[in-house]
Amino acid sequence: MQMSSELKDLLKTPEDEWYDGKITRHDHFSDLKDIDVALDSVPEQFKVEDRRRYTESCFGHFLRMDRGMKFSGSVVHRLLLRELHHDGPQDEMRFLLGTRSVRFSKVEFCLITGLKFGVIPDTTS
Incomplete structure (x- = not known):
């Protein structure tokens, strides 16, 4: 060892080179409903494709996480x-x-x- x-x-x-991360907002996973609202406000002809692109991105797993988790x-x-x-x-x-x-x-x-x-x-x- x-x-x-x-x-x-x-x-x-x-x-x-370390620096302190600055917390600018204390998020809760319940706030992820904002993502759903934003994706639902996309024009109908782009809705399926935009949701697919978002869920396949590095952020997509947030939509599948337990919303009560911190x-x-x-x-x-x-x-x-x-x-x-x-x-x-x-x-x-x-x-x-x-x-x-x-x-x-x-x-x-x-x-x-x-x-x-x-x-x-x-x-x-």
Whole structure:
């Protein structure tokens, strides 16, 4: 196991580049009804295509999430600041938490944060 100072050398975002995430609004997933309203206000001839493009984008999973759930962007931000470079499996993410390196599969990371990753779908067509 590497020592903490050696792990700090592996940070994707060096500590001197860290910045505090600023909370500009405290959201609740119940606010996602605004997305539904916006998508429903799209002209009828574009409605099906626009909803498909939105649901296939990186934000589409929000429409399928439990609306009573709370999300903390600042917690996810602070976790991602601690992501480490590694030579391990590609579907694994490692983070420096305290003095320890912890690892999650990308599936576990998605389950914990509610965020998606992967190829960004083409939404220009």
